[in-house]
Amino acid sequence: MTVTVPVRGLTPWTFLRGAAGSARGFWARDERWIAHAGVAFDLQAEGADRFRRIRASIEALPHPSEDVRVRVYGGFAFRDDHAAGGAWSGFPSARFHLPEVEVTGDASGRGRLRLQRLADPTEVEATERELRAASEDLRERLERRPPEVAVPAAVSARADASGRRAWGDAIEAILAAIRGGRVRKAVLARTLDVHLGGRIDPVDLAETLWRRNPGTHLFLFEPSPGRALVGAAPEALATVRAGIFHATAVAGSVGVGESDDERVRMGESLLSSAKDRAEHRMVVDDMVARLGPVATGIRAADEPELLPLARIQHLETAIRARVAPERHVLDLVAALHPTPAVCGVPRDEALALLHDEEPFERGWYAGPVGWCSVDGDGHFVPALRTAVGDGREWRLFAGAGIVEGSTAQGEWDETGIKFQPVLRALEARGVDPITPGTP
Numbered sequence: 325m326t327v328t329v330p331v332r333g334l335t336p337w338t339f340l341r342g343a344a345g346s347a348r349g350f351w352a353r354d355e356r357w358i359a360h361a362g363v364a365f366d367l368q369a370e371g372a373d374r375f376r377r378i379r380a381s382i383e384a385l386p387h388p389s390e391d392v393r394v395r396v397y398g399g400f401a402f403r404d405d406h407a408a409g410g411a412w413s414g415f416p417s418a419r420f421h422l423p424e425v426e427v428t429g430d431a432s433g434r435g436r437l438r439l440q441r442l443a444d445p446t447e448v449e450a451t452e453r454e455l456r457a458a459s460e461d462l463r464e465r466l467e468r469r470p471p472e473v474a475v476p477a478a479v480s481a482r483a484d485a486s487g488r489r490a491w492g493d494a495i496e497a498i499l500a501a502i503r504g505g506r507v508r509k510a511v512l513a514r515t516l517d518v519h520l521g522g523r524i525d526p527v528d529l530a531e532t533l534w535r536r537n538p539g540t541h542l543f544l545f546e547p548s549p550g551r552a553l554v555g556a557a558p559e560a561l562a563t564v565r566a567g568i569f570h571a572t573a574v575a576g577s578v579g580v581g582e583s584d585d586e587r588v589r590m591g592e593s594l595l596s597s598a599k600d601r602a603e604h605r606m607v608v609d610d611m612v613a614r615l616g617p618v619a620t621g622i623r624a625a626d627e628p629e630l631l632p633l634a635r636i637q638h639l640e641t642a643i644r645a646r647v648a649p650e651r652h653v654l655d656l657v658a659a660l661h662p663t664p665a666v667c668g669v670p671r672d673e674a675l676a677l678l679h680d681e682e683p684f685e686r687g688w689y690a691g692p693v694g695w696c697s698v699d700g701d702g703h704f705v706p707a708l709r710t711a712v713g714d715g716r717e718w719r720l721f722a723g724a725g726i727v728e729g730s731t732a733q734g735e736w737d738e739t740g741i742k743f744q745p746v747l748r749a750l751e752a753r754g755v756d757p758i759t760p761g762t763p
């Protein structure tokens with residue numbers, strides 16, 4: 325049972341802060357956003373089959389009517405065999421929510437509020453009356469509440485970066501595997517654990533990340549209250565809308581320097597770097613090849629463009645294709661994940677190498693997160709520039725593509741830049757400055 329009402333003067337933050345203590349989520353690109361709270365259905369799956377199982381669970385959900393497209397929100401761990409626990413408690417191999425309340429909006433301030441509940445067939449009318457009353461109630465509260473100005477408090481911070489020496493050893497092992505012909509590329513990641521003296525609400529972190537990182541794909545998923553994943557990904561893994569597929573291959577990175585001139589110069593040197601172009605091309609070629617069995621009319625530009633973000637610049641190639649009506653966005657996610665932007669080439673060798681060289685659980689880091697509907701539309705991004713935590717303890721992740729010509733220091737610095745969006749967002753919420761580890 326679904327009830328939809330229009331709302332004015334809506335911000336996602338009033339809604340999400342008002343929903344503290346429930347499961348919450350927020351997904352945005354530029355000015356368009358979706359926020360949700362509560363759980364009408366909790367879908368979970370494990371194993372190599374998890375993409376297909378989630379698709380089957382979505383198809384088995386009760387559907388209110390032809391004109392309502394029920395959506396679920398959530399994501400997948402990086403690896404098939406991931407198990408929830410530790411930093412990743414609440415985040416199994418695959419988890420999606422059909423929320424109780426969903427709110428969508430854009431820059432206009434006009435939005436839409438949708439309440440959903442499973443109705444007993446004998447009580448449809450009563451449930452609808454209840455939902456209507458509840459939605460009017462919520463609409464009034466959302467329209468009445470003045471914009472909240474959260475005053476940042478001074479929050480102390482201590483950071484633990486995984487060691488520089490271990491990083492150097494892992495890079496050496498990957499370079500040896502490249503020389504030996506075992507892999508051509510592997511994306512090595514490291515972690516940064518931030519311990520705060522106070523609590524930062526993941527919603528505050530998401531709001532700041534969204535404001536400060538235009539051009540990225542914002543995600544927040546708090547599947548059980550108190551533990552959330554939040555981040556700002558530079559690329560789209562798979563977007564399907566009315567039979568059209570779209571993704572961006574993003575790989576090859578450089579900083580932004582200290583001035584506009586320096587930013588331009590660094591961008592140009594990235595565009596002409598043979599090492600970065602080769603690293604980038606591996607991602608495009610792999611994505612195009614893997615789309616072959618699941619899409620038609622696949623098109624990708626021959627030359628990458630520059631993707632300028634607030635703290636980093638990347639090489640980017642847009643990929644488009646057509647998708648048959650019986651295909652679901654999750655079929656495309658299953659085919660593409662993990663791309664060489666987050667894993668390596670060949671895929672299985674890179675997965676095994678990273679398993680040996682990374683001394684932590686990737687969990688959902690670099691896994692596909694997003695939303696989809698029963699008709700097959702949806703939007704997924706890899707969980708990058710991200711942190712998982714309970715408000716006080718946050719674990720940040722950042723990785724870099726290692727290819728022939730990579731150096732331990734260069735890739736250490738690059739991962740240092742990739743921690744910046746979350747670190748600066750924490751600081752903007754009143755957290756003391758944090759440096760991402762010894763050089």
Ligand SMILES: C=C(O[C@@H]1C=C(C(=O)O)C=C[C@H]1O)C(=O)O
Nearest residue numbers: 575576577665708722723724725
């Ligand atoms: C792996 C990450 O980012 C990926 C790796 C990139 C690279 O190696 O140049 C660039 C963009 C992302 O696809 C990360 O942010 O952790």
